[in-house]
Amino acid sequence: MEHVSAAIVLDAQGVVTGWSEGAQRLTGRTAEEAVGRPARELLAEDPPLADGAAPNGTVVLRHRDGSAVPADLTASPVLGEDGAPAGYVVTARQPGDPEPTLAEQAFQQASMSMSVFDTEQRYLRLNGAACQVMGVPEEVLLGRPFPETVEDAEHSRGFLWHLRQVAETGRPLRYESYTGAPALNREHAWTTDMWPVRDSSGRLIGTALAAFDSTEQYWARQRLALLNEAAATIGTTLDVVRTTEELIGVVVPRFADFASVDLFDWVLGAEEAPVLPGAEIALRRVAHGSGSEGTPEAAVRLGEVDFYPAFSPPARAIMEGRVILSQAGEPAFMRWVAERNARAPAGRRHRVGAHSMMAVPLRARGTTLGVAVAVRIGQPDDYGADDAVFAEELGSRAAVCIDNARRFARERTTALALQHNLLPRGLPGQAAVEVAHRYRPSGSQAGIGGDWFDVIPLSGGRVALVVGDVVGHGIPSSATMGRLCTAVRTLADVDLPPDELLTHLDDLVTHLAGDDTNEVAELGATCLYSVYDPVTRRLGLAAAGHPPPAVVLPDGTTQIIEISAGPPLGVGGLPFEAVEVELPEGSLVALYTDGLIQDRDRDIDHATAELCRALTAPAETLDALCDTVLKAVLPEDPSDDVALLLARTRALGADRIATWDVTPDPEHVAATRQAATEQLTAWGLDETSFVTELVVSELVTNAIRYGAPPIQLRLIRDRTLICEVSDGSSTSPHLRRAHAYDEGGRGLLLVAQLTQRWGSRQTGSGKTIWAEQPLPPG
Known part of the structure; x- marks a missing residue:
């Protein structure tokens, strides 16, 4: 007979309750034949035992075929809840068993935990590593079901389910878990391979595993x-x-029980200060987090500045540029904790139990931004070399993100300052319109854009209303916006019609783009230029790829002015078309950039309708209406900059305008001059009569001599007294200095000296020469 080992489980009365495959081979009896019978019936001769006791020592078993089988028995009691024996696990081995085979020695000496179970998940064999993990010798476990040998019920259920799956399906499985073990003081990760065990006939007789x-x-x-x-x-x-808060969220609680990030003040926008070797390092607490509610480990409050002495791990990490590991018991660690606790306010002491910490310098692009500190309190493992490598990689990635954010904040601040300086701070005084405006910078990561607006007083009491948008973001867009704004003001001073002004501006943008110093053409720029005349109440406008303005009439009717928007500036070669509309006094004109109505998540028609509704909302002032419009139309976080310019039109009544048709004959100059003087008297402006007579005489005489009919004189009483002479010639006069013996050439020089300003503008039928002089006080 082959030499086999068997395991038998008895209850307290000596009745068989468990029967191993080895017991079947040893006695020839199946589990069905043995379980439930008293152990005495399995013996060939009665040993001197008391009732209920388990056999121990050398006995003779009765084989199923009637033969006697000697065996050495070892019984181990199984204790119940009250500590009394509730049964026994008996191992049987035939006397004179041979030395363990090579396979048995390999099984016993394997470094991984290996066990064998029967089909009911009872232990049949364990190797030394398994016994070490379980913390008990093999005989204590043999014959016992697996769930009785562990305390972790959750892990037991998963482990037992996989064991049963192997026994039921006959297919191997792999089970991965993270749990503790009876003899281990911490949780471990386990990869367990389970496979079926079959006899020579292929019948499944148990399961085996290697963990x-x-x-x-x-x-x-x-x-x-x-x-x-x-x-x-x-x-x-x-x-x-x-x-920095996102960094804390990644680290706590999986890698650290407490973590903090401290940065130099210059990273947050302050002036950069040098770090002197051996001196305390001042850092500002930006973020911290803890696995405990209320973050009791934090000795420094958010936003406060803390000073790290040179010996402390955070200061060493910054000075040495490497990860510093410290463990409880090390002098530097204990000294630093004691020093911080001494300076921390009451209730902010370092929590007892912190046994390991790590200080990680936050370096990006060769510059140290601050330090991150990770502390372990409840997690049993100290930080090691692998953790330091991980923390260095994590800190490097986080530092680059922090530096990107710092650079973006600095560029955004610079762009905002540039934008603020380039946009009009206080709009110039004029009587044609009442205006209000808003500029809302983008809150997106793209940065500040190039949206702008302007209000430019023109001759004859007219005013230019302008909005523009340079596509792109950041300082380059703001700088380009400033150049375009200056160019528009320069061209407006020439008093060009809207379509001609945009043509000149388009040529300028094309020229700038060709210099390779400004990629305006590549980025794109749009502009809407309009001119309102309070005398005629007409608004002329032209657009270069820009949204049309909205108009609210005094009766509450809202409409979008139909305009043929030309191409964006810089495209070149295509014309711009101007339109002209007549507006009742008190009409509201809304000029805006596309950021107000265009967004990737909104329909532009719906947004335009919202704008028209918002413009009719009741408001005490235009400023209040600006806020109402932005609140109603803009999303909470606009993806683009927005410029909004509201203008309520005024009109100059007939009592403030006087017009005369002039006969192109020098003899009629005196009569024209006299008519102007009488009008000044009617307006109560006799003090301006002397200068006005000289201006009228000079301008009318020049129109008769050098111009072409029809000739017209117009006086406008606005914030200034405006004198205009129009004729049918397109030739503009220019100021020149008369020589000593010249008989002429001094007229325009005299006009320039006596008036506040003067100039000329082209009209559809010729030109107009104008001059302004201030009104007398009162």
């Missing part, structure tokens, strides 16, 4: 997963504080 402690590999995967998560979650916004 590999994969804790190191588990934590390596966890660190890699954290790095991947950090790449996706850190730097989602270009905000320094938010980026």
Whole structure:
């Protein structure tokens, strides 16, 4: 007979309750034949035992065929809840068993935990590693069901389910878990291979497993997963504080029980200060987090500045540019904790139990921005070399994101300052329209755009209303916007019609783009230029790729002015068309950039309708109406800059305008001059009569001598007294200095000296020469 080993389970009365495959081979009896019978019936001769006791020592078993089988028995009691024996696990081995085979020796000496179970998940064999993990010798476990040998019910259910699956399906399985073990003081990761065990006939007689402690590999995967998560979650916004909070969110609680991020003040916008070797380092607490509610470990409040002495791990990490590991018991660690606790306010002491910490310098592009600190309190493992490598990689990634946010904030601040300086601060005084405006910078990561607006007083009491948009963001767009704004003001001073002004502006943009110093043509720019005349109440406008303005008439009717928008500036070669509409006094004109109505998540027609409705909302002032419009139309976080310019039109009544048709004959100059003087008297402006007579005489005489009919004189009483002479010639006069013996050439020089300003503008039928002089006080 072959030499076999058997395991038998008895209850307290000596009745068989468990029967192993080895017992079947040893006695020839199946489990059905043995279980439920008293153990005495299995013996060939009665040993001197008391009732209910388990056999121990050398006995003779009765084989099923009637033969006697000697066996050495070892019984181990199984204790119940009250500590009394509730049964026994008996192992039987034939006397004179041979030395263990090579396979048995390999099984026993394997470094991984290996066990064999019967089909009911009772222990049949364990090797030394398995016994070490379980913390008890093999004989204590043999014959016992697996769930009775562990305390972790949740892990037991998963483990037992896989064991049963192998026994029921006959297919191997792999089970990965993270749990503790009876003899281990911490949780481990386990990779367990389970497979069926069959006899020579192919019948499934049990299951076997080999459990590999994969804790190191588990934590390596966890660190890699954290790095991947950090790449996706850190730097989602270009905000320094938010980026540091995202770093804390990745680290706590999986890698640290407490973590903090401290930055130099210059990273947050202050002036940069040098770090002197050996001196305390001042850092501002930007973010911290804890696995405990209320963050009791934080000795520094958010926003406060803390000073790190040179010996402290954070200061060393900054000065040495590497990760500093410290463990409880090390002098530097204990000294730093004691020093911080001494300076921390009451209730902010370092929590007892902090046993390991790590200080990680935050360096990006060769510059140290601050330091991150990770502390372990409840997690049992100290930080090691692998953790330091991981923290260095994580800190490097986070530092780049923080530096990107810092650079974005600095560029945004610069662009905002540039935008603020280039946009009109206080609009010039004029009587043609009442205006209000708003500029709303973009809140997106793209940065500040190039939206702008302007109000430019023109001759004859007219006013130019302008809005423009340079596509793109950042300082280049703001600088381009400033150049276009200056160019429009320069061209407006020439008093060109809207379509001609845009043509000249388009040529200028094309020329600038060709210099390779300004990619305006590549980026694109749009502009809407309009001129309102309070005398005729007509609004002339032209657009270069810009949205048309909205108009609210005094009766509440709202409409979008139909205009043929030409191409954006810089395209070149295509004309711009001007339109002209007559507006009742008190009409509201709304000029805006496309950021007000265009967004990737909105329909432009719906947004335009919202704008028209918002413009009719009741408001005490135009300023209040600006706020109402922005609140009603703009989303909470606009993706583009917005410029809004509201203008309510005024009209100059007939009592403030006087017009005369002039006969092109020098003899009629005196009569014209006299008519102008009488009108001044009617207006109560006798003090201006002397200068006005000289201006009228000179301008009318020049029109008769050098111009062409028809000739017209017009006086306008506005904030200034305006004298205009129009004729049918397109030739404009120019100021020149008369020589000593010249008989002429002094007229325009005299006009320029006596008036506040003067100039000429082209009209559809010729030109107009105008001059302005201030009204007398009162």
